[in-house]
Amino acid sequence: MKAAALLFAAYGACLQAGDIPLAERRSGYEFMGRETRAMQDDDATNPALFALMDGEALWNRKEGERSCASCHGDAAQTMKGVAARYPALAGGKPINLEQRINACRTEHQRAPAFAYESKELLALTAYVGRQSRGMPIAIEANTATRAHIEAGRALYERREGQLNLSCSQCHDDNWGRLLAGSPIPQGHATGYPIYRLEWQGMGSLERRLRNCMIGVRAEPYAYGSPEMVELELYLMWRARGMKLETPAVRP
Amino acid sequence: MTSRRQFLALACGTLAAGELGAQLDPNIQAKRKAALEAAISKVVGDAPVRQGKVKLDVPPLIDNGNTVPITVTVDSPMSASDHVKAIHLFTEKNPQPYVITAHLGPRAGRATVSTRARIADTGRVVAVAELSDGTYWSDTVSVVVTLSACLEDGLI
Amino acid sequence: MARVAVTVPASAKRGEIIEIKTLAQHEMETGFRHTQTGELIPRDIITEFVCRYNGVEVFRAELRQAVAANPLIAFTTVATESGTLEFTWTGDNGYLANQKAEIKVV
Numbered sequence: 001m002k003a004a005a006l007l008f009a010a011y012g013a014c015l016q017a018g019d020i021p022l023a024e025r026r027s028g029y030e031f032m033g034r035e036t037r038a039m040q041d042d043d044a045t046n047p048a049l050f051a052l053m054d055g056e057a058l059w060n061r062k063e064g065e066r067s068c069a070s071c072h073g074d075a076a077q078t079m080k081g082v083a084a085r086y087p088a089l090a091g092g093k094p095i096n097l098e099q100r101i102n103a104c105r106t107e108h109q110r111a112p113a114f115a116y117e118s119k120e121l122l123a124l125t126a127y128v129g130r131q132s133r134g135m136p137i138a139i140e141a142n143t144a145t146r147a148h149i150e151a152g153r154a155l156y157e158r159r160e161g162q163l164n165l166s167c168s169q170c171h172d173d174n175w176g177r178l179l180a181g182s183p184i185p186q187g188h189a190t191g192y193p194i195y196r197l198e199w200q201g202m203g204s205l206e207r208r209l210r211n212c213m214i215g216v217r218a219e220p221y222a223y224g225s226p227e228m229v230e231l232e233l234y235l236m237w238r239a240r241g242m243k244l245e246t247p248a249v250r251p
Numbered sequence: 252m253t254s255r256r257q258f259l260a261l262a263c264g265t266l267a268a269g270e271l272g273a274q275l276d277p278n279i280q281a282k283r284k285a286a287l288e289a290a291i292s293k294v295v296g297d298a299p300v301r302q303g304k305v306k307l308d309v310p311p312l313i314d315n316g317n318t319v320p321i322t323v324t325v326d327s328p329m330s331a332s333d334h335v336k337a338i339h340l341f342t343e344k345n346p347q348p349y350v351i352t353a354h355l356g357p358r359a360g361r362a363t364v365s366t367r368a369r370i371a372d373t374g375r376v377v378a379v380a381e382l383s384d385g386t387y388w389s390d391t392v393s394v395v396v397t398l399s400a401c402l403e404d405g406l407i
Numbered sequence: 408m409a410r411v412a413v414t415v416p417a418s419a420k421r422g423e424i425i426e427i428k429t430l431a432q433h434e435m436e437t438g439f440r441h442t443q444t445g446e447l448i449p450r451d452i453i454t455e456f457v458c459r460y461n462g463v464e465v466f467r468a469e470l471r472q473a474v475a476a477n478p479l480i481a482f483t484t485v486a487t488e489s490g491t492l493e494f495t496w497t498g499d500n501g502y503l504a505n506q507k508a509e510i511k512v513v
Contacts, residue, residue, distance in 0.1 A: 033310045035320040039367075042428075044414035047318070047477045050432040053410065181397030182314075197315035198399045200434075200476035207403075215401030251314035251399065318475040342473060346439050350473040351480075358465040358485055360424030365481035369437075369473045 014141075018172055019238075020186055027242060028185040028250055031176075036197070040249040048126060048195040048247035051119075051202045055127025058120055064111030068124075071108065079131040084244050085138045087233040094148050094233045097125050098204065099224060116223035122202040126193050129246030137190065137244055139237040152234025155227055161218030182251065188239040189232065191248020198251065205232055283344055287377070290348040294339050294379060295387045305338075305390040307378040316370045316396040321350075323378040325362035325388070329355075335362035337381040344374035372396050409504035413494055418511040419486035427458065427466075428481040431496050431504060437472040453498035456480050461490040470498075486512045 015022065029037060040046055059068045059075055072078045086097040095103070101124055102113035114121035141149050156167045170179065171187035178184070192205040199207075206228050210220035221227040276282065291300065308322040325335045334357045340350040353364040362380070370376065373396050379389045410432035419425050431453060438450025450472065458466040465484045484492075489512045496504040 033312065033314050035310050036314045039318075039320060044412070044428050045430055045479050045481070047430070047479075049412055049430060050410050050477065053412070179400040181395075182400050184400075197318040198402070200317050211401045211403050214403060320479075322481075345473050346437075347471065347473070349471040351471065352469045353480075353482065354467040354469075355482075356465070358460070358463075358487070359483055360485040361483045363483055364468070365479065366468075367475040367479050369475050 018168065020172055020175070022241070025188060025239070025242060026186055027188055027190045027245065029191070029245060029248065031183045031185040032249075032251060036249060036251060040191075040245065046195070046247065046249060048193075048202060048249070051123045051126040051193070051195070051247060052130055054119065054123035055125075055130075058124050059127055063105065064109040066109055068104070068109075075127065075131050079128050081132055081135055081138070083125075083129040083132040083246060084135045087139075087229055087236060089144055089148075092144070093226070094145075094229045096206075096224075096229050096232050097128065098206075099229070101125065101128070117204060117207055119202075122193050122204065125204065126202065126247045129193065129244065132244045133246055135244055136241050137236055137239050139233065139240050141237060145233070145237075148230055149234055149237050152230035152232070152237075155231050156234055156238075161213065161216035163216040163218075165216045167212065187235070188242055189235040190239055190242050191245035191250065193246065194248045194250045196250050202247070205235070283348075283374075287341055287343045287348045287375070290341055291339075291377065291379060294381070298385065298387050300379060300387045300389045302389060302391075304388040305378050305380045307376060307390040307392050309376050309392050309394055311392065311394055313370060313394055313396045315399060316372070319368045319370050319394075320365070321368050321376070322363065322365040323353075323380075323390075325380045327362045327380075327382070329357055329359055329362055331357045332383070334359075334383045335380050336383055338362070338364055339379045339381070340366075340368070341377045341379070342368065342370055342374065343376070344372035345370065370394060370396055409496070409502065411494070411496065411504045411506050413492075413506045413508055415492055415508040415510060417509075418513060421486060421488075421512050423486045424483050425486050425510075426481065426483055427492070428479070429456070429458075429494055429506075431456075431478050433476065433478060433496075433498070433502070435472065435474060435476045435478060439472070451499045451502075453478060453496050453502060455497045457495045458482070458484070459493045459495075460484060461488065462493075486510065488512050 061067055083097055087094040098121055105111045106113050159166045170184050175184050175186040189205050193202050195202055206223050209231060213220040304326045306324045313319050323338050327335045335355050338353045341348045342350060350368045351366055355362055375391050375393050377389055377391045379387055381387055412430045414428040416425050433453050436448060436451040440448045442448060452472055453470050456468045457464060466482050468480055492508045492510055494506045
């Protein structure tokens with residue numbers, strides 16, 4: 001028992017007591033009604049369709065000195081698997097897909113960065129993410145990532161806001177129960193950016209996390225802040241092995 | 252986008268004529284019901300509306316009232332002599348009762364239309380089919396709409 | 408740019424009932440919302456959708472604010488002959504969108 005406890009302590013980013021057992025993890029997809037699931041499944045009528053069309057156009061459009069396609073060619077080939085391993089490390093720090101795209105824009109395309117939650121950035125992340133649809137989320141806890149994943153976990157488990165609730169209390173301890181009439185999902189980031197019915201539009205994981213933080217009356221972290229990206233990293237690691245559904249539809 | 256709470260508050264404002272930021276109208280239930288009945292009467296006139304033939308497919312427990320997938324199907328041969336001319340869709344609790352009216356005919360093959368509606372609050376959704384022989388048929392479903400737990404605007 | 412998407416089978420047998428799914432990119436602003444300073448945001452919605460099959464109207468819909476953003480309209484029609492299906496959306500503030508699809512009927 002003691003050896004096992006030591007092993008746990010040594011390896012850090014491992015399943016801990018209170019985590020949902022890997023085999024019991026379920027995507028937010030399974031907490032939706034049949035009709036909402038059908039909206040996500042049918043490519044012809046998925047309301048995120050226009051974002052995908054815009055994303056494809058942006059991919060091929062010359063911005064600044066060159067288009068995404070000039071370096072990356074056909075996204076269906078070159079972007080396969082990319083979204084499934086983001087957030088990734090750059091210069092030792094985690095960055096999310098939005099930041100990676102903006103880095104490409106400013107450094108390689110010599111074009112201005114897109115604002116967070118702008119129509120263009122959502123369209124591009126949806127388009128890039130779409131190329132990994134159906135693939136398992138591939139975030140690994142290793143010497144480079146471990147500390148950041150643990151930092152994200154600490155944020156996830158910390159009580160915050162006037163309601164003094166942590167993410168973990170709803171999404172690990174009370175998933176499946178009803179909160180104000182809506183089922184609490186497990187909170188896996190399997191489909192971002194999503195078309196959220198509440199927004200009647202597209203949005204990123206960070207926007208959704210800000211919704212939650214405002215929900216518990218906490219000051220939400222700024223878009224692109226280190227806390228946000230660490231949280232994203234933790235959430236994607238928590239969903240490792242689950243299938244990416246981008247672009248998903250969620251209530 | 253509109254939060255459901257804002258939507259309801261506005262709806263009260265629209266019906267309780269004039270008062271800005273009106274308190275909840277104590278008669279709102281009755282007024283909404285009357286608006287629905289009036290809208291249906293405008294379509295059917297004096298003709299009776301019979302239950303049957305129409306199947307209104309809407310989830311009884313709605314994930315989010317902003318976008319509710321709805322399908323209306325009517326049992327009809329859709330022949331030149333016997334077909335559905337129009338399908339009208341109404342809700343009870345919205346600021347105004349009309350959703351969509353679909354005009355069909357024998358070229359449709361099947362009497363069916365699907366769309367996505369906004370349903371503000373728990374209440375009835377009504378589909379009325381107008382047949383080529385001048386008769387009206389309907390189906391009603393009571394749906395439950397809940398507010399999303401975590402919103403961007405916080406509490407009003 | 409008025410974006411729309413239409414799904415129609417490329418071919419069908421004569422007399423077959425085909426499913427058509429259409430999606431239009433539109434906010435469908437209800438006209439019931441107010442800004443933070445209390446001004447009414449005016450209504451801006453798609454009001455009508457028409458499908459013509461080789462020039463003949465086979466389906467028409469009148470929409471109101473209660474249709475959700477990015478409206479989906481799905482319906483059926485009988486594949487009578489080869490030709491062109493034309494879809495037209497009209498709405499407030501001069502909104503107009505058009506899409507054509509060819510169908511081969513054997």
